[in-house]
Amino acid sequence: MAADANVEEDAGGVDKRVARAALTDADIDPRAVEALVARPGAGAVVTFLGVTRDNTDGRPIDWLEYEAFDEMALPALQALVDGVAERWAGAGALAAVVHRTGRVDIGRASVVIAVSAAHRAEAFEACRWVIDTLKTTVPIWKKDVWAGGGASAWVAGQAMEGAGWSAH
Amino acid sequence: MPPGEGTRRPPMVSVRLFAAYRDAAGRAELARSAVGPDGRPLTVGALWAELVGEHPALSKLPPAAAVNAVLARFEHVLAPGDEVAYLPPVSGG
Numbered sequence A: 001m002a003a004d005a006n007v008e009e010d011a012g013g014v015d016k017r018v019a020r021a022a023l024t025d026a027d028i029d030p031r032a033v034e035a036l037v038a039r040p041g042a043g044a045v046v047t048f049l050g051v052t053r054d055n056t057d058g059r060p061i062d063w064l065e066y067e068a069f070d071e072m073a074l075p076a077l078q079a080l081v082d083g084v085a086e087r088w089a090g091a092g093a094l095a096a097v098v099h100r101t102g103r104v105d106i107g108r109a110s111v112v113i114a115v116s117a118a119h120r121a122e123a124f125e126a127c128r129w130v131i132d133t134l135k136t137t138v139p140i141w142k143k144d145v146w147a148g149g150g151a152s153a154w155v156a157g158q159a160m161e162g163a164g165w166s167a168h
Numbered sequence B: 001m002p003p004g005e006g007t008r009r010p011p012m013v014s015v016r017l018f019a020a021y022r023d024a025a026g027r028a029e030l031a032r033s034a035v036g037p038d039g040r041p042l043t044v045g046a047l048w049a050e051l052v053g054e055h056p057a058l059s060k061l062p063p064a065a066a067v068n069a070v071l072a073r074f075e076h077v078l079a080p081g082d083e084v085a086y087l088p089p090v091s092g093g
Helices: A002-008 A030-035 A070-087 A120-137 B019-025 B044-054 B056-060
Strands: A021-024 A044-051 A059-068 A094-100 A102-105 A109-117 A140-146 A152-154 B012-017 B029-033 B064-067 B070-072 B083-087
Touching: A021 A070, A030 A044, A030 A094, A030 A109, A044 A120, A059 A094, A070 A094, A070 A120, A094 A120, A109 A120, A140 B019, A152 B019, B012 B019, B012 B044, B019 B056, B044 B056, B044 B064, B044 B083
Parallel strands: A021 A094, B012 B083
Antiparallel strands: A044 A109, A059 A102, A059 A140, A094 A109, A140 A152, B012 B029, B064 B070, B064 B083
16 A cells, blocks of 8 residues: 555654554563654654552552553543644654553553654653643553552542533 | 343443442443433433442542543433443553
8 A cells, every 4th residue: 555655644754554552561662662753853752651669658569550441541542642743733743652551560661651842842841741641531540569468459540531520 | 132022121231340440349340221210311420329329339439431432421311232431530650
């Protein structure tokens, strides 16, 4: 389908067929996420890694367990990628985001976000927007599994945007 | 349904519960009637109230809801065959 390839590539040389939002139950390679946002017009790439801490409020934990409502979480992650392209269109910003599911051991990345843009200010700003927005728009939950015996508790979360009854 | 069968199956919706809600209810999926005791279609909020009545631990966390994997307000009216998911506060990242 060589004829279609040109249609799918925008003026900045971005192949829109490449998936830039993903859920995975395997270790995330940050370099691979950065590669998804490489483009000739970029002058900056900002990468954010959310990594699993060894404690919650001082209580030691062995690992974290992530659960996603896949059918909804994947479109919500894609909406973040699309949101960056729209909000920072003038900077030619391009984002990719990959989030873990399942068991994530201490010190591993639970989420990796990469954003490229023409200049660093927009790349930093857009990357910050993705992680902040993800926290209230993507149906993913994490559970602390405490050290010494496997007891666990769901981490207190944030209400999703648009939850509950409409405001009247 | 085969012709001549005597009983009509009530219209149903499927319910999915995640994370703390699944633990509170003891299950991830259940089938529920799409209509209330008065025979009228249930809203997302009315069905949630039924579930909380049966599993009081569900009331500890305020829910968001999705119908067919799209975020929905509590006044959204359910149709037979819908899948309604109740989502506790999220903690991704």
